[in-house]
Amino acid sequence: MPSSNPAAAPARGRHDRFWILGAICLAGLVLPLSFTAPPVAIPAIAAELGGSPVALNWMTNAFMLAFGSCLMAAGTLADTYGRKRVFATGIVAFAAVSLLLALAPSLAALNALRVLQGVAAALALAGGNAALSQEFHGPARIRAFSLLGTAFGLGLAFGPSLAGWLVQAQGWRSVFLSSLAIAVLATVFGLPRMRESRDPDAGGLDWRGSLSSTAMLALLTIGVLEAPERGWGDPWVLGALIGSALLLVWFVRIENRAQRPMLDLSLLRYPRFVGAQLLPIGTGLCYLALIVLLPVRLIGIHGLGTLDAGLMMIALSAPMLVVPMLAAVLNHRVGASTLCAAGLLLAAAGLAWLGWAAGRGEVAGLVAPMLLIGTGSAIPWGLMDGLAISVVPKERAGMAAGVFGASRVSGEGIALAIVAAALAGLLQWRLGQGGAAAGEALNQAAQRLATGDAVRAQALLPQFAPAALRAAYDSAFAWLMYALAGATAVVAWVVYALLGPVAEPAAQMAASAEALCEDGVR
Known part of the structure; x- marks a missing residue:
């Protein structure tokens, strides 16, 4: 073999x-x-x-x-x-x-x-x-x-x-x-x-673990995808999320009893393994959320054309062309924990700056903070795939890739769903402060405005002038950016603590990570 x-x-x-x-x-x-x-x-x-x-x-x-x-x-x-x-x-x-x-x-x-x-x-x-x-x-x-x-x-x-x-x-x-x-x-x-390569100690596929984990992640994904449209209190959404939680409990029981589990739960005892799984949540909050939110704002609220909005989005995306490789070069001398935390903190500062500019209704003023956010996000983005694989012995590289991929998709999906729901909630609050009566019309108008459909939002709330709707959106968007900045900073601190505050350059990381995990995966 x-x-x-x-x-x-x-x-x-x-x-x-x-x-x-x-x-x-x-x-x-x-x-x-x-x-x-x-x-x-x-x-x-x-x-x-x-x-x-x-x-x-x-x-x-x-x-x-x-x-x-x-x-x-x-x-x-x-x-x-x-x-x-x-x-x-x-x-x-x-x-x-x-x-x-x-x-x-x-x-x-x-x-x-x-x-x-x-x-x-x-x-x-x-x-x-x-x-x-x-x-x-x-x-x-x-x-x-x-x-x-x-x-x-x-x-x-x-x-x-x-x-x-x-x-x-x-x-x-x-x-x-x-x-x-x-x-x-x-x-x-x-x-x-x-x-070709495989785990020489693999004894066959853990079918019970595979089926339970797939069903668990499927229900979680359904709940997250449907929540922004149906609402978190919808019976179908709640049923999917509760079902996912129950399957998680079942999955843990299966893996604890399996001789060769698909997910070695003992790895959760090692802070570096957990820290690597948290990195996609940080980048989901500070980067992916803006990939979804900013085009809606630029096109639906500011009235930019698709091409102009796309050109502005380059400020957020362009750092991905070079910064991840620069982060890899720096990692020869600076520990991954320091680089990842510093990148997330830069992105958090950019989010706060973006919120300030958005609250003033600026368009051109968004470019500089977008560039800072993109640069900060690209630092951990270039390191987290390697970290997720390096924290386990190479024999279990497939397991590490699968776990990290699942946590990345689930974490980013949950982050996007929460951000979408938060923006709609903040809009509902701001419109209510502006004199809109609570009810279905206010809820629908907030949802429409959150997706950039200002025309239908005004049709639902005719008492609001277009300028008033835009002011409400600017204010809600600004507060959302401040909240994301705070959440990203918290993730940065937690990741720094879990990955290890002492700098560990890449030259020593692979050997020390394998030694760290060796006892837990035997």
Whole structure:
């Protein structure tokens, strides 16, 4: 049986490793692209295929549901049956499904295929991350994972812009064809050079743990996705969240009794492992939330065109091109805990600055704080993938990749849902202070205004002039930014404490992390 030990495998040339890294980074680019790009094509899809708003929204939700709920099981599959095999299965299936999506004859077929695409994406991400950890070691691993984090961030940040251009130039089906092209490149250039590796002590898949974790994450994802539209008190939302909590308890019991669990719960005793899982929550609060909120503000409230809004968003996204690699270079001399905490604190300062500028109704004044937020967020973004893999022995790299992927998707999804609900709640409070009577009209107007639909919000509250609605939005948005700044600063402090306040450069991190976890995973 192939081993995870690099010494037991044939020597891998630097040229081959370069192609493997490039292929996995292409996969890391196309997977978030598949989440952020298709929603831009929804109007064009609706014009051709029809469908209700709920059915159209599930084109995005179906992908996220399948992707997020399958990540942990995919990581265990990679350790058990081989990282290359799981990555190959995922990326080839992703390419095939992308082609079928481009040929989809109906919205129902499109949504069903998006579920399959999400499953394929989970296999490709977990298998690719685990395979990458076998090819690079020490400081080289930090640099490799910083590149992967950069690719992932670029897919999230620039997906909407690419999709908008493709829809306008070639139609909505070209969005899925672009995913097909990138997946084919990753397959052709990466797979022939990738070696197989797996956990030599794996005794088979923990089916009970896999099924319970997948069901738990599926219900959690459903609850988070439906909460902004239905409300947190809706019976379906509450049922999904309560069901997820009960399945979590069952999952913990299963894993505690399993001889070879898919998630070694003893790792939760190690602060560094927990700290690595918290990093996506911090970046979700200070970066991903703005990717969703700012275009709505710029287009719906300030009246900017799509192109102008996209150009402004470059201030938030551009640091992802260079800062993650700079963070990897700095990590040779400065500990990851210090870098991650400093980055999150920079982002928190930028959020406070953004809130001040937004409260004054500025547009051009938003650019500088956006640049500061993007720079601060990009520092931990370039390190957290490598940290998540490095805090466990390499034999369990697939498990670490799956757990981190699941915590990333779940944490970011929860952060986005809470931010959306908080903005609507703050708007409802501000409009109520302005004289709007409590009731369904106020609730609906707040929801419409939170999504940038000022015209319908005013139709629901005709007593408010457009300037008054905008002032209410500016005030609510400012307070939301202050709250996010505080929450990001708290995450920065907790991450710094858990990852270790004593600086540990990348040269020592891999060895010390494996030694730290060795006793807990034997």
